[in-house]
Amino acid sequence: xxxxxxxxxxxxxxxxxxxxxxxxxxxxxxxxxxxxxxxxxxxxxxxxxxxxxxxxxxxxxxxxxxxxxxxxxxxxxxxxxxxxxxxxxxxxxxxxxxxxxxxxxxxxxxxxxxxxxxxxxxxxxxxxxxxxxxxxxxxxxxxxxxxxxxxxxxxxxxxxxxxxxxxxxxxxxxxxxxxxxxxxxxxxxxxxxxxxxxxxxxxxxxxxxxxxxxxxxxxxxxxxxxxxxxxxxxxxxxxxxxxxxxxxxxx
Amino acid sequence: xxxxxxxxxxxxxxxxxxxxxxxxxxxxxxxxxxxxxxxxxxxxxxxxxxxxxxxxxxxxxxxxxxxxxxxxxxxxxxxxxxxxxxxxxxxxxxxxxxxxxxxxxxxxxxxxxxxxxxxxxxxxxxxxxxxxxxxxxxxxxxxxxxxxxxxxxxxxxxxxxxxxxxxxxxxxxxxxxxxxxxxxxxxxxxxxxxxxxxxxxxxxxxxxxxxxxxxxxxxxxxxxxxxxxxxxxxxxxxxxxxxxxxxxxxxxxxxxxxxxxxxxxxxxxxxxxxxxxxxxxxxxxxxxxxxxxxxxxxxx
Numbered sequence: 001x002x003x004x005x006x007x008x009x010x011x012x013x014x015x016x017x018x019x020x021x022x023x024x025x026x027x028x029x030x031x032x033x034x035x036x037x038x039x040x041x042x043x044x045x046x047x048x049x050x051x052x053x054x055x056x057x058x059x060x061x062x063x064x065x066x067x068x069x070x071x072x073x074x075x076x077x078x079x080x081x082x083x084x085x086x087x088x089x090x091x092x093x094x095x096x097x098x099x100x101x102x103x104x105x106x107x108x109x110x111x112x113x114x115x116x117x118x119x120x121x122x123x124x125x126x127x128x129x130x131x132x133x134x135x136x137x138x139x140x141x142x143x144x145x146x147x148x149x150x151x152x153x154x155x156x157x158x159x160x161x162x163x164x165x166x167x168x169x170x171x172x173x174x175x176x177x178x179x180x181x182x183x184x185x186x187x188x189x190x191x192x193x194x195x196x197x198x199x200x201x202x203x204x205x206x207x208x209x210x211x212x213x214x215x216x217x218x219x220x221x222x223x224x225x226x227x228x229x230x231x232x233x234x235x236x237x238x239x240x241x242x243x244x245x246x247x248x249x250x251x
Numbered sequence: 252x253x254x255x256x257x258x259x260x261x262x263x264x265x266x267x268x269x270x271x272x273x274x275x276x277x278x279x280x281x282x283x284x285x286x287x288x289x290x291x292x293x294x295x296x297x298x299x300x301x302x303x304x305x306x307x308x309x310x311x312x313x314x315x316x317x318x319x320x321x322x323x324x325x326x327x328x329x330x331x332x333x334x335x336x337x338x339x340x341x342x343x344x345x346x347x348x349x350x351x352x353x354x355x356x357x358x359x360x361x362x363x364x365x366x367x368x369x370x371x372x373x374x375x376x377x378x379x380x381x382x383x384x385x386x387x388x389x390x391x392x393x394x395x396x397x398x399x400x401x402x403x404x405x406x407x408x409x410x411x412x413x414x415x416x417x418x419x420x421x422x423x424x425x426x427x428x429x430x431x432x433x434x435x436x437x438x439x440x441x442x443x444x445x446x447x448x449x450x451x452x453x454x455x456x457x458x459x460x461x462x463x464x465x466x467x468x469x470x471x472x473x474x475x476x477x478x479x480x481x482x483x484x485x486x487x488x489x490x491x492x493x494x495x496x497x498x499x500x501x502x503x504x505x506x507x508x509x510x511x512x513x514x515x516x517x518x519x520x521x522x523x524x525x526x527x528x529x530x531x532x533x534x535x536x537x538x539x540x541x542x543x544x545x546x547x548x549x550x551x
Contacts, residue, residue, distance in 0.1 A: 103434065105428055116424045116428040120439070164438075
């Protein structure tokens with residue numbers, strides 16, 4: 001199996017505070033990889049680094065004279081160093097981030113949100129993916145015309161994943177997709193993520209605070225603490241590590 | 252007989268409303284999409300008038316060709332304003348206003364400069380653009396020139412085009428996405444600088460269309476650059492910044508109100524009315540007539 005994403009010695013600083021500390025990780029093509037950690041462990045920062053959004057954050061900060069953001073290390077995507085590649089260009093290459101708290105376009109309808117996601121897709125891809133999304137999440141059909149801001153959390157998350165799929169990802173980054181959702185919906189979404197991975201052959205990296213709902217679907221997992229990696233392993237092994245078990249699975 | 256006066260006022264009021272709409276639509280579009288207050292809007296409007304005039308009278312180009320070239324030039328100018336200047340202050344509203352207003356002042360006052368390279372400066376009443384179509388429609392009730400009717404048509408065409416563009420076109424949808432959440436759009440591969448470039452090009456083009464549609468009613472002069480800007484802002488504030496329906500509603504309201512005022516009260520009250528209306532709206536409905544309330548806040 002070939003690696004689609006290799007992160008090597010990635011460091012991210014906000015001024016002098018370290019947000020991502022010497023992280024190295026590998027995601028193989030076709031895998032589902034989990035990144036776990038408590039609040040402020042650096043999950044979202046890592047996702048921002050991989051998707052390149054951090055460059056946009058950095059530019060905005062620099063412009064308003066805010067925090068100085070420093071980024072070092074290597075991020076290789078499909079054998080190409082993308083550390084300093086603009087986020088929109090990375091999206092074009094196939095890295096799509098489905099962000100924390102979903103960030104649905106609130107004034108646009110469900111259908112329009114999906115269409116907006118298809119910016120990078122050609123007409124045929126857009127049509128095909130739209131059909132696929134509506135099969136994957138039939139709930140969205142009923143609420144096609146409702147404004148994104150009026151959807152429930154679960155509906156919004158389905159829409160956010162669907163919208164990310166419309167952008168034709170090769171590597172789909174999911175940042176806390178289960179945040180604040182009911183256990184029933186958690187299970188439903190975890191299942192959907194597995195389905196996307198298997199049917200569409202899309203590589204997935206999922207960041208979560210609570211590992212339990214996504215543990216059944218991941219093949220490999222990383223545990224972050226204070227920005228650094230503290231444990232990694234294939235799904236079951238990680239689960240059996242006593243330290244990890246105690247700290248992250250509430251057992 | 253009285254009824255005829257009312258019909259007259261109503262028709263001219265709608266025409267007047269449409270001219271306000273044309274003045275404001277470009278400004279509203281740019282602000283709605285990229286949150287950039289383009290205070291160079293009025294300057295671009297005036298520039299279109301003068302270069303169209305120059306193409307026709309100095310270079311002898313035909314009317315429609317002059318208009319087409321001017322619109323292209325003014326769109327590119329809008330793009331350049333973003334690409335070379337505004338991009339550096341993006342996200343800082345006060346700097347955006349100061350910078351774009353500085354550009355407006357430089358352009359407008361530059362047009363008045365005399366004596367550089369034999370340039371005589373665009374001063375005086377001699378600069379007049381011809382109407383699209385000469386002629387007058389007269390019915391027993393009202394008499395109106397065809398150009399004024401065409402202004403209504405142009406306004407409606409722009410409205411229809413924009414509606415379709417932001418609903419069905421890939422770039423229109425991307426612009427709308429950008430307006431709602433820039434970073435989320437970025438994650439989907441939408442390049443925010445390129446989109447802002449598009450927005451300014453389209454917005455400036457709309458200012459240009461407004462110029463060639465409205466200027467034949469009077470003459471081409473530098474001062475109108477300032478009044479167009481203030482009226483565009485007035486319409487946008489009253490209608491609700493970034494709202495299409497609001498822009499149209501506010502333009503028609505102001506248009507009808509000022510026409511009624513001119514007919515029965517006297518034109519000197521027009522500006523009092525327009526800017527008094529801003530104060531009134533800001534007191535009763537600070538987000539404007541159809542401005543977006545915070546009802547669609549993100550849910551957790």
